[in-house]
Amino acid sequence: MKKSIISILLIVTLAGSKVLAQDFKEKYRPQFHFTPKANWMNDPNGMVYHNGIYHLFYQYYPDAKVWGPMHWGHATSKDMISWKEQPIALYPDSLGYIFSGSAVVDKNNTAGFGKDALVAIFTHHDPVQEKQKTGKHETQSIAYSLDDGKTWTKYKGNPVVQNPGISDFRDPKVRWFEAQKKWIMTLASKDRITFYSSPDLKSWSRESDFGAKEGGHGGVWECPDLFPIKHEGKDVWVLIVNINPGGPNKGSAGQYFLGNFDGKTFTSNSKETKWLDYGTDNYAAVTFANTGGRNILMGWMSNWQYANQVPTDPWRSANTIARELGLKTVGNEIYLTSIPVKELDALNSTGFLLKNVKVQDQLDLTERAKNKSGLFRLDLTTESKADFSIVLSNEVGNELIVGYNKAGNQYYIDRIKSGKVDFEKGFAEKHTAPRLATGSKISLTLLADVASVELFADNGLTVMTDIFFPDTPISKFHIKSVSGIFLDTLQYKSIKSRNDR
Incomplete structure (x- = not known):
């Protein structure tokens, strides 16, 4: 019989015991996954590395253990293992709730807020317009921080991207495209991805769409990400698209496409639908910005199928561990690989x-x-x-x-x-x-x-x-x-x- 190679890395979270830290006695409280001290959390947002600190923002409702008007919660870490919960970063305002998005370091001061300013790009979700069914209740806005994420100022010209009439129009993931000296926004637009570009994070132009006939379409597309990984001497562009529902084992999940991006259009080389995770509890997974040559991903460790009902108290939801991404060729296909970051070794x-x-x-x-x-x-x-x-x-x-x-x-x-x-x-x-x-x-x-x-x-x-x-x-x-x-x-x-x- 021919021998085969199987490499498996399994991370398990088990029930707590009396030896755990005194301030984490609650049943099911993880010890090296991030959880808020109390109340509701979902998608990780605005993940960025800046001045030696990893910043994790996240969808947060501070008044209950179930989903409600969204804020951006905030936590910081030096190693992606031990997280310190910080004051809420962004609160709902007259434009709506603060839905998912990303954050960048504006090294060249393109926006004029200040050199090395942290700039958050997020979706404003207007519940009033949503009830009126205008189809324009989600727009994209920005905020900036000049003190390493401690305090944030919303841009007076918000929103920076108006809604063209798409009911699900959200979750902007922004990165700098060095070859053309511009910012690229990857945005979920109901059943596809829309790319925008900007010289300054304020004025945006639509570039192209992708995905109307590609990948899984069992639910709405959400929380995308776009980045290159060097593979066999060439840049392969990875487009992550989270989907709810429609996952391989029901409920919400993340799929990905591999191909090329020229600053305007993404072209997929994938011959099949590929999944970031075949389990049911890794959703809205995206990567940290400003991490140099590392591509580090983290997701929300739950599923919309039961997220509001899981038996934890006084909090709901945790994040996955941080995962280092790579690429591997198998036969005629290239696949995304995902392993725990090396920082976890310090816990041994x-x-x-x-x-x-x-x-x-x-x-x-x-x-x-x-x-x-x-x-x-x-x-x-x-x-x-x-x-x-x-x-x-x-x-x-x-x-x-x-x-x-x-x-x-x-x-x-x-x-x-x-x-x-x-x-x-x-x-x-x-x-x-x-x-x-x-x-x-x-x-x-x-x-x-x-x-x-x-x-x-x-x-x-x-x-x-x-x-x-x-x-x-x-x-x-x-x-x-x-x-x-x-x-x-x-x-x-x-x-x-x-x-x-």
Whole structure:
């Protein structure tokens, strides 16, 4: 039998325990994913790196745990792991709620606000016009900060892009296009993407549309992103388009296109619909601006199918971990790859290493791990291409199962018996993802936090993210294979919780 290579990186968030930080005792509170201290959060917005600090803005409703009039919340970090929540950056005003958008560093002072000013570009959503069904209730506006994001001033000439009569006209992602010395805005326009350009972030001209007949169209297009990645000596342009609903496992998800962009038009070279993440809980994912040669992506770790109902308190929603993007050719196709940023390695603590281990039926690692926090990293390699599963469980019988199915050549996450699932009828399901790699060695990494699972297979070729809510903390860990697999290496490391840093 021909050997195959499977590389998997899996990040899991497990239930909290008494050893966690005193100010994070709430059930399901993640320890290395960002969550607001209280109330509602959705899409990450305005992510930008500036003067040694990563800025994360996000859709935020400060008055309840469910979606409401949107603000821009704000958090900062030096490493994309430990986040400090800051005062709200942008509040609703006479033009409407503050919907999603992006932020840039205006190094050349093109807007005239000041050299190196932070400029936020966002959607104003007017609820009054929306009720009147004018079709023009969403416009694009800007604000600027001259004190590293601490305070913001909205531009007096807002909005800077008027609505041409499209009901869903939002989520501007802006980047500098050096070849033509202009700003490019990538905007979601109902069922397609519209590109605009500007010399100064204030006056914008429409350039072109893309996507009316490309990709998935199971729902409205939202939260796009456009950026180049160097691959085999050439720039390949990546266009990310989030869609709700219409994901590969129901609900909201993110797709992407690869091709060329000439400053006016995007041309796709993709022959198939490609997905950023086959799980159900990575939406509105976009990249940080101003990070040099790194392309770092972060998404909202939930799904509009049940986001308002998940059993967390006093907050709702977390972000995915930050992920480093790349490209890989498989056969005649190029795919986007996504792996956790290297900064996460700093959380590794004590552990153990096993070599040349046979798994027949199951391998119980519960006692050897001696980890009561539920935070860990597992690295595993095997040359056996056979069915296997990683089972996370507890004393009350909850199970979250992550595995590989040989017959279907698929990865899967099964949360049917994972704990609390009755808050939404479609939550308790088994999700699958195709294996895209064609090589021969299985390599798997598993990281654990508090209430989610993030799976990176084949060095990030296939990615899955799912949240889950066990009734009691996950305390048992098994690797299972009925047909048997031989593990070349198995390395386990505890992960530091917030109070250990």
